[in-house]
Amino acid sequence: MTDRHARRVESVRSSIREAGLDALLVTHPPNVSYLTGFTGDSSALIVGLDRVLMVSDFRFDTQLRDECPGLERHIRPSSRTLTQEVGAVIVALGVRRVGFEAASLTVAEQLALVEGVGSVELGGTAGVVEAARAIKDEGEIAEIRRAIAVAERAFREWRGGLGRESTEKDAADALEFALRRCGAVGSAFPPIVAAGPRAALPHARPDPAVRIGSEEFVLVDWGACLGPLPYRSDLTRVVATGKVSPSFEERYGVVLEAQRRAISAVRPGVGGAEVDAEARSFIAEAGYGRFFDHGLGHGIGLEVHEAPRVRIGSEDELRPGMILTIEPGIYVPDWGGIRIEDDVLVTPDGHEILSTLPRDLDAVRRDPIPG
Amino acid sequence: MTDRHARRVESVRSSIREAGLDALLVTHPPNVSYLTGFTGDSSALIVGLDRVLMVSDFRFDTQLRDECPGLERHIRPSSRTLTQEVGAVIVALGVRRVGFEAASLTVAEQLALVEGVGSVELGGTAGVVEAARAIKDEGEIAEIRRAIAVAERAFREWRGGLGRESTEKDAADALEFALRRCGAVGSAFPPIVAAGPRAALPHARPDPAVRIGSEEFVLVDWGACLGPLPYRSDLTRVVATGKVSPSFEERYGVVLEAQRRAISAVRPGVGGAEVDAEARSFIAEAGYGRFFDHGLGHGIGLEVHEAPRVRIGSEDELRPGMILTIEPGIYVPDWGGIRIEDDVLVTPDGHEILSTLPRDLDAVRRDPIPG
Numbered sequence: 001m002t003d004r005h006a007r008r009v010e011s012v013r014s015s016i017r018e019a020g021l022d023a024l025l026v027t028h029p030p031n032v033s034y035l036t037g038f039t040g041d042s043s044a045l046i047v048g049l050d051r052v053l054m055v056s057d058f059r060f061d062t063q064l065r066d067e068c069p070g071l072e073r074h075i076r077p078s079s080r081t082l083t084q085e086v087g088a089v090i091v092a093l094g095v096r097r098v099g100f101e102a103a104s105l106t107v108a109e110q111l112a113l114v115e116g117v118g119s120v121e122l123g124g125t126a127g128v129v130e131a132a133r134a135i136k137d138e139g140e141i142a143e144i145r146r147a148i149a150v151a152e153r154a155f156r157e158w159r160g161g162l163g164r165e166s167t168e169k170d171a172a173d174a175l176e177f178a179l180r181r182c183g184a185v186g187s188a189f190p191p192i193v194a195a196g197p198r199a200a201l202p203h204a205r206p207d208p209a210v211r212i213g214s215e216e217f218v219l220v221d222w223g224a225c226l227g228p229l230p231y232r233s234d235l236t237r238v239v240a241t242g243k244v245s246p247s248f249e250e251r252y253g254v255v256l257e258a259q260r261r262a263i264s265a266v267r268p269g270v271g272g273a274e275v276d277a278e279a280r281s282f283i284a285e286a287g288y289g290r291f292f293d294h295g296l297g298h299g300i301g302l303e304v305h306e307a308p309r310v311r312i313g314s315e316d317e318l319r320p321g322m323i324l325t326i327e328p329g330i331y332v333p334d335w336g337g338i339r340i341e342d343d344v345l346v347t348p349d350g351h352e353i354l355s356t357l358p359r360d361l362d363a364v365r366r367d368p369i370p371g
Numbered sequence: 372m373t374d375r376h377a378r379r380v381e382s383v384r385s386s387i388r389e390a391g392l393d394a395l396l397v398t399h400p401p402n403v404s405y406l407t408g409f410t411g412d413s414s415a416l417i418v419g420l421d422r423v424l425m426v427s428d429f430r431f432d433t434q435l436r437d438e439c440p441g442l443e444r445h446i447r448p449s450s451r452t453l454t455q456e457v458g459a460v461i462v463a464l465g466v467r468r469v470g471f472e473a474a475s476l477t478v479a480e481q482l483a484l485v486e487g488v489g490s491v492e493l494g495g496t497a498g499v500v501e502a503a504r505a506i507k508d509e510g511e512i513a514e515i516r517r518a519i520a521v522a523e524r525a526f527r528e529w530r531g532g533l534g535r536e537s538t539e540k541d542a543a544d545a546l547e548f549a550l551r552r553c554g555a556v557g558s559a560f561p562p563i564v565a566a567g568p569r570a571a572l573p574h575a576r577p578d579p580a581v582r583i584g585s586e587e588f589v590l591v592d593w594g595a596c597l598g599p600l601p602y603r604s605d606l607t608r609v610v611a612t613g614k615v616s617p618s619f620e621e622r623y624g625v626v627l628e629a630q631r632r633a634i635s636a637v638r639p640g641v642g643g644a645e646v647d648a649e650a651r652s653f654i655a656e657a658g659y660g661r662f663f664d665h666g667l668g669h670g671i672g673l674e675v676h677e678a679p680r681v682r683i684g685s686e687d688e689l690r691p692g693m694i695l696t697i698e699p700g701i702y703v704p705d706w707g708g709i710r711i712e713d714d715v716l717v718t719p720d721g722h723e724i725l726s727t728l729p730r731d732l733d734a735v736r737r738d739p740i741p742g
Contacts, residue, residue, distance in 0.1 A: 059573040062572070063572075063574070078664070100478070102478040104477065106473065106475065106476060106477055107473040107477070107481050107495050108473035108474045108497065111473070111495070124478050124479065173548070173551045176551075180544045180547075181544075186547075201433070203430055203431070205598070227576070293449070
């Protein structure tokens with residue numbers, strides 16, 4: 001294993017020891033990738049106190065050798081399921097208490113595992129690897145910077161070619177193509193391209209029947225997914241299709257100032273709930289409290305939503321190396337939604353905004369989509 | 372609910388009664404979509420013997436009203452998780468024994484559910500809705516025909532613009548763009564575009580450093596995903612980049628004949644294992660048995676892999692309305708892989724090959740990728 005992966009495994013081992021376990025069965029694919037660098041799937045990692053072992057199948061044998069030099073491999077015969085084989089490997093390890101990831105293992109898999117491990121005691125764990133993943137190391141920060149740079153380059157390229165006659169679906173497809181041309185494997189998630197009132201729907205899918213020029217503005221929520229490891233970015237901008245109205249300007253200003261205040265609060269030791277409250281209280285004071293009905297942000301990395309949670313009720317505390325979205329919004333039914341989303345790194349003495357696309361009102365006013 | 376969805380719910384109710392349950396909790400998203408037409412996520416369906424009820428959140432309230440007219444909705448407050456709310460709804464229903472989908476519910480969700488339902492008895496079920504989904508009704512057959520037509524149109528368009536200088540990654544991106552231009556929401560799965568020896572790797576990812584013209588042939592495995600309900604197609608063709616060699620011709624001929632024999636065996640009452648054996652024994656007789664190391668095929672529909680299984684050990688029996696892939700292959704390390712995949716409907720008196728792209732050797736010979 002590389003030093004980087006050995007360090008990550010060691011950090012997980014501390015948690016295993018603290019929990020009084022002899023090993024942890026890691027089945028959530030991003031967690032397996034994080035601990036080993038493996039980019040395949042259908043494989044499970046067993047992290048013991050002195051051994052680390054990947055259970056996989058013949059399809060991934062060569063890939064595991066290439067991607068995870070020095071990692072012990074156990075290739076199952078095709079006559080046995082992954083879970084059956086994991087059970088047999090656990091028994092052979094001679095361990096007594098093994099943790100599993102309760103948010104990843106299904107009930108059917110748990111039953112098969114219980115059957116397979118005989119007298120070995122199994123116990124559910126929550127968020128062990130996820131807690132380690134929340135703090136990005138230098139290599140990960142570089143990858144996420146790159147995912148942001150690709151998303152921003154793609155946005156500029158896409159923006160330059162956009163016309164008001166384009167439909168939401170065509171515009172979303174064009175953004176996907178721009179992301180790939182700029183070096184992404186693909187979108188970090190299905191992008192949102194929502195015109196006017198549709199931007200107030202929390203889950204708008206790009207509509208092949210809606211022309212973006214038919215409304216005053218378009219909300220775009222997109223990100224790049226890199227490869228071979230799928231590090232992701234997540235950004236939102238609002239683009240005008242002509243001269244914007246006074247009510248747009250007022251609401252845009254509220255969201256922008258809410259975001260500015262929240263970002264200013266980002267530093268080590270502050271709670272995710274506190275950062276959320278900075279934006280939420282400002283939006284409420286401006287009279288739009290009931291129109292901001294989602295959390296302020298979330299961590300990004302190998303998944304587009306990961307720890308920490310930046311929202312009401314979050315008990316996560318910010319620490320250096322975390323990378324989070326800050327994305328306040330106002331959604332007025334039948335009028336539209338405005339959201340501004342940037343990606344922010346928690347640094348030892350504060351924060352760094354990693355995304356660079358202009359977000360001030362002048363930038364929105366200056367450059368409407370041409371007809 | 373529409374008649375179509377009411378019929379599907381009735382068929383699931385028979386299974387619920389047979390299992391001695393009072394209700395089934397459906398959490399696997401394609402199963403929820405199948406029974407209701409709902410295209411969102413983060414929602415769970417409770418199918419009781421006389422009521423059907425969707426538990427969801429405010430984000431999907433409007434969408435549920437539009438997509439599922441007449442379906443009873445229960446919108447949870449954002450202070451409670453979906454699983455907590457499902458527990459409360461189950462208690463309020465006054466039922467005694469409730470089944471859940473053991474291959475979908477995680478252990479963490481099960482624990483929360485057990486806590487929520489008090490004295491209601493919970494039991495894992497397997498494949499209840501999946502068994503109903505395996506038999507497509509007329510509307511579904513039409514959707515899958517359309518997914519195949521879009522994939523074939525996109526392939527032709529893509530093929531016409533392809534040059535030997537293209538890399539695997541650029542060619543895969545171009546195929547994605549063609550699929551969307553032809554009406555797909557996107558790919559049914561990440562397409563495989565693998566040149567020469569890379570086509571022998573079971574999980575090749577399109578490589579930005581490999582030019583397709585550098586090898587004798589390219590394997591392309593792709594499909595279209597439609598919307599709003601994500602019905603899918605799944606096809607594979609091999610494309611020559613110049614004059615093909617005698618060993619290519621021999622091996623291509625073996626795979627094609629294996630596929631022809633397997634397709635000929637497709638009819639109601641035949642087992643998935645028997646159809647697999649038709650192709651497998653022919654490939655083995657030709658001396659390539661150890662080079663065909665995956666199942667012959669699988670059902671397609673709302674997921675790209677679903678019931679029935681067409682492989683060694685399958686106990687599934689073919690029935691009219693099933694749609695399956697038939698995809699034998701030969702993978703010779705360091706030489707390359709040949710696979711031919713078509714989508715086949717089981718009809719009352721046999722089968723219908725739904726895909727129409729030419730697959731004979733002449734078609735491969737006739738039309739190599741231009742340099």
